[in-house]
């Protein structure tokens with residue numbers, strides 16, 4: 001899917017469908033919004049920017065850590081071959097899965113649990129998207145990234161992080177690029193808080 005096609009899909013995706021509380025009426029705002037359990041649905045412009053950085057291809061195998069509402073999962077699933085998504089809060093995953101199934105996605109595998117160390121069973125992944133803030137870059141996620149792969153992850157202190165683009169060359173060398181400052185909810189687990 002090209003950038004233009006992605007943007008048109010993005011604009012047809014009704015964000016309010018992914019919100020089931022009284023924040024629904026604010027779905028059109030370019031802001032993160034609460035989805036319960038102290039978590040948020042990400043800001044649309046940031047979701048789009050992270051997708052641009054990740055650049056999945058139509059046959060990419062993608063690992064997403066932090067399913068949340070499922071909004072970003074829908075975009076990843078539309079753009080790539082298969083998405084493995086991990087969420088630690090069972091209730092959020094239950095709702096996200098129902099929404100994504102209602103949208104007829106059949107290329108998503110779901111796991112409830114701690115994704116801070118990835119999902120080893122299905123590794124390696126061509127792309128890894130982390131939607132919660134890590135304290136440090138998790139070694140396991142770097143190891144689970146395929147040669148030639150890309151990972152987007154916010155890393156840094158609890159209230160402000162650097163969005164990082166990690167690329168692995170075909171020779172397995174790692175490059176780390178800082179994209180800009182962002183603010184995400186905490187990644188829980190060994191590499192989080």
Ligand code: SAM
Nearest residue numbers: 041042066068069071072087088115116187188
């Ligand atoms: N992109 C999502 C969306 O569009 O709705 C929002 C994701 S929200 C900013 C971050 C999510 O990461 C939360 O749902 C949180 O529960 C989850 N999370 C935090 N730490 C996690 C971990 N160690 N493993 C799996 N999920 C985690």
